[in-house]
Amino acid sequence: MPDATQVLSVARLSKQFGHTKAVDDVSFDVRHNEIVGLLGPNGAGKTTTINMILGVLEPTSGRIRIEGRDVATERSRALACTNFTAVYAPLPGNLTVYQNLRFFGLIYGVPRLAARIDSLLEQFDLGPFRDTKCGLLSSGEQSRAQLAKAMLNGPHLLLLDEPTASLDPATARETRAKIRDLTRREGGGVLWTSHNMYEVQEVCDRVLFLSHGRILLEGDPKTLPRAHGKSTLEELFITVAREPLTLETA
Numbered sequence: 723m724p725d726a727t728q729v730l731s732v733a734r735l736s737k738q739f740g741h742t743k744a745v746d747d748v749s750f751d752v753r754h755n756e757i758v759g760l761l762g763p764n765g766a767g768k769t770t771t772i773n774m775i776l777g778v779l780e781p782t783s784g785r786i787r788i789e790g791r792d793v794a795t796e797r798s799r800a801l802a803c804t805n806f807t808a809v810y811a812p813l814p815g816n817l818t819v820y821q822n823l824r825f826f827g828l829i830y831g832v833p834r835l836a837a838r839i840d841s842l843l844e845q846f847d848l849g850p851f852r853d854t855k856c857g858l859l860s861s862g863e864q865s866r867a868q869l870a871k872a873m874l875n876g877p878h879l880l881l882l883d884e885p886t887a888s889l890d891p892a893t894a895r896e897t898r899a900k901i902r903d904l905t906r907r908e909g910g911g912v913l914w915t916s917h918n919m920y921e922v923q924e925v926c927d928r929v930l931f932l933s934h935g936r937i938l939l940e941g942d943p944k945t946l947p948r949a950h951g952k953s954t955l956e957e958l959f960i961t962v963a964r965e966p967l968t969l970e971t972a
């Protein structure tokens with residue numbers, strides 16, 4: 723029976739590309755009202771994991787449930803309450819910000835769409851860019867437009883692949899606060915990847931460290947470093963990335 727507190731449940735998930743095991747027997751969950759950081763060095767398997775959760779990649783084995791619905795067998799119902807942002811999946815550049823939000827809003831069947839778009843344009847300071855083509859926005863403005871699109875359907879599960887990577891420090895801080903706020907207010911769960919350990923410590927309730935497709939560590943980013951004899955999350959991250967076996971056997 724799925725746990726009602728879990729919005730995402732991943733069980734024994736693996737993905738093999740030829741000889742590469744990109745994701746290797748990974749299990750974890752994300753609860754309502756929780757922001758979980760998915761950390762790991764380049765090539766650790768974070769994006770592959772996210773793409774399997776989004777139903778873009780088919781797992782080699784394992785099961786993914788969103789709100790108790792199996793992504794393999796109840797794909798559209800599972801994904802109706804999900805959304806995501808990723809720099810490698812930009813909004814169509816020949817449509818304006820408004821047209822993009824309207825297009826995706828219609829796809830998601832968002833009720834009272836015009837009012838929802840107005841509210842998101844305001845929340846993400848996109849009013850001045852309403853009629854600007856997305857292809858002409860700066861990378862920071864595009865990130866905000868993507869986040870507005872990701873909030874359209876009031877997702878229960880939000881997958882954010884490096885959502886602040888191209889934002890200046892002030893906008894990144896505001897964006898983190900906004901996402902935290904929306905998560906608390908709307909009660910959804912968030913899976914957040916980032917290479918910025920300061921950000922992770924500030925925003926995540928729990929982190930998972932992936933290395934070579936496997937989860938090596940899991941815990942509260944504020945207490946995890948000390949538990950492993952490190953003073954900062956960054957120091958712990960570097961150790962996990964360089965010497966995963968040391969920690970595995972510690």
Ligand SMILES: Nc1ncnc2c1ncn2[C@@H]1O[C@H](COP(=O)(O)OP(=O)(O)OP(=O)(O)O)[C@@H](O)[C@H]1O
Pocket residue numbers: 739742743744762763764765766767768769770771
């Ligand atoms: N379509 C593919 N075909 C073959 N190998 C792939 C494919 N996609 C990913 N890989 C490999 O799977 C592994 C995990 O890649 P993935 O993109 O999930 O890592 P990541 O943790 O997101 O890395 P980064 O931090 O650099 O974005 C890497 O070794 C990568 O080369």
